[in-house]
Amino acid sequence: MEDKIEKALLVGLNITSATKRDDNIDINESMEELKELTKAAGAEVVGSLIQNRQSKDSTYYVGKGKVEEIKAYSDSLGATMVIFNDELSGAHIRNIEEVVGIKIIDRTTLILDIFAQRALSKEGKLQVELAQLKYRLPRLYGIGGQMSRTGAGIGTRGPGEQKLEIDKRNILNKAADIRRELREVKKNRETQRVQRLKSNLPIVALVGYTNAGKSTLLNELIKTHKDYDKEKEVMAKDMLFATLDVTLRKAILPNKKEFLVVDTVGFVSKLPHDLVEAFKATLEEVKYADLILHVIDATNSSYELQKNTTESVLKELNVTDKPIILVYNKIDKLELDIYPKNREDIIYISAKKGINMDKLLNMIQQAVMKNTYDVFLLLPYDKGHIFSKIKDKYSVDEFEYVEDGTKLRVSLDEEDYNIYKEYIIKG
Ligand SMILES: Nc1nc2c(ncn2[C@@H]2O[C@H](COP(=O)(O)OP(=O)(O)OP(=O)(O)O)[C@@H](O)[C@H]2O)c(=O)[nH]1
Ligand SMILES: [Mg+2]
Structure with missing residues (x-):
């Protein structure tokens, strides 16, 4: 069943006191992004307000007067909900809701809602559900263990909204169940990962701000593979x-x-x-990568902020010691000479138009093949165990049985190169 399209009024608080701000995000850019997030959640933006204040109001967040203004404005716009640009406490939401009379949600709820709509894998769904429960838990206090909100639409999708009268205990139990299920799913993924590591293929992870072009780049990179077909492409x-x-x-x-x-x-x-927190597990794949491509939308006016955001999330994920290439994307939309010369760890590309892909592939090769040695080995027939060992660890592209043993071609890491040096022959 489709929800009726909601009409959202967006509200941002611009804290003007330097000591009270906890970020230096430009309010206009942030509101622009909130607009995109609202659209991504499937609602229509009917208006936007910014309140400048020294600090948050303890009762009404943006102040009583502003909340009354929000009420009048949302009435005149026919808004069905108000979305705040920050995370609000349960008390703030209730106080504001009382005055405005329509649903109040915050940026966190909005993002969680998008995730709840989009998660496809079992693990993704469980992770979002867990995050939603964690968000709701502290907001149950003070309202008699009851969630007053009813109805449909943004902020109400996800874990058993219909059952939100369930108390804290139930939520905690549910969260524990999900964690248990997640551990199971994780075990599965662990097994897959071990197999992958055994295949010894270098892993290159694409990370970056949403909409930077990561999926487009993946679709472009996989065209190099002989087994490529359109089916393998991901949604971009x-x-x-x-x-x-x-x-x-x-x-x-x-x-x-x-x-x-x-x-x-x-x-x-x-x-x-x-x-x-919830996505740490999925993003763990990044930790096992040999190389990270940090994809940046070079045409976005906030690309510096986006780059910093990505870097701080990587830090939060404890990904600090990986080689990183900064991939500035979408240069087909830029004046060609405004960007600086390519450096060793920076490249400018267009994933969509396939510009500079060959350069990028060479950089990837440089980075991941640093310590591998492409060699031919001749293993005498009484060294069969070495052949099996090598086959277990590497993908052996070519081999043939010749008179004095097995001749094979393989890319060895440094350690094995030194171990098997004596068997190296000329191609
Ligand atoms: N002009 C131009 N557009 C691009 C380029 N690369 C990607 N895009 C567009 O940017 C949009 C987002 O691309 P995606 O590949 O989905 O971005 P993403 O980083 O995977 O985004 P999320 O999955 O939402 O995090 C799409 O409309 C792409 O067509 C490019 O090189 N040039
Ligand atoms: Mg993507």
Whole structure:
């Protein structure tokens, strides 16, 4: 059943006192993003208000007078909900709701709602559900253990809204169940990962702000593979949070070696902490990557902010010691000479138009093939155990049985190169 399209009035608080601000996000850019998020959630934006204040109001967040103004404005616009640009406490939401008389939600609820709509994998769904429960838990206090909100639409999707009269205990139990289920799913993924690591293919993870072009880049990179077909492409769309699930695909380097590309969920400023927590498990794939491509939308006026946001989420995920290439994307939309010269760890591309893909692939190769040695080995027949060992660890592209043993071609890491040096022959 489709919900009726909701009409949202957006409200932002611009804290003017330097000591009370906890970020230096430009309010206009932030409101622009809130608008995109609202659209991504499937609602229509009918108006937008910004309140400048020294600090938050303890009762009404933006102040009593402003809340009354919101009431009048939302009435005149026929708004069905008001969305605040920050995370609000349960008390703030109730106080404001009392005056305004329509549904009040915050940025966190909005983002969680988008995630709830988009999550496809079992793990993704469980993670969002857990994050939603964690968000709701502290907001149950003080209202007699009851959630007063009813109805449909944004902020009401997800874990058993119909059952939200259930008390804190039930929520805690449910969260524990989900955690248990997640552990199961995780075990599965662990097994898959072990197999992947055994295949010894280099892993390249795409990370970055939402809508930067990560999925488009993945689709472009996998075209290098002989098994490429359109079916293997992932969804790439002009929409915030198009991707929620981690996807792995194979691609080919200029030296004909295979590597794995990992597409990940995009980041956004003020990403709810619970969600980052929840997605840590999925984003763990990033931790096992040999190389990170940080994709940046070079045409976005807030790309610096977006870059910093991504960097701080990576830090939060404890991804600090990986080689990173900054991939400035969408240069087809830029004046060609306004960007600086390519550096070792920076490249300018257009994933959509396939510009500079060959350069990027060479950079990837440089970074992931640093310590591998492409060699031919001749293993005498009484060294069969070495052949099996090598086959377990590497993908052996070519081998043949010749008179004095098995001749094979393989890319060894440094350690094995030194171990098996004596068997190296000329191609
Ligand atoms: N002009 C131009 N548009 C691009 C380019 N790369 C991607 N886009 C567009 O940017 C939009 C977002 O692309 P996606 O690949 O879905 O972005 P993403 O980083 O995967 O986004 P999320 O999954 O939401 O985090 C789509 O409309 C793409 O067509 C490019 O090189 N040039
Ligand atoms: Mg994507």
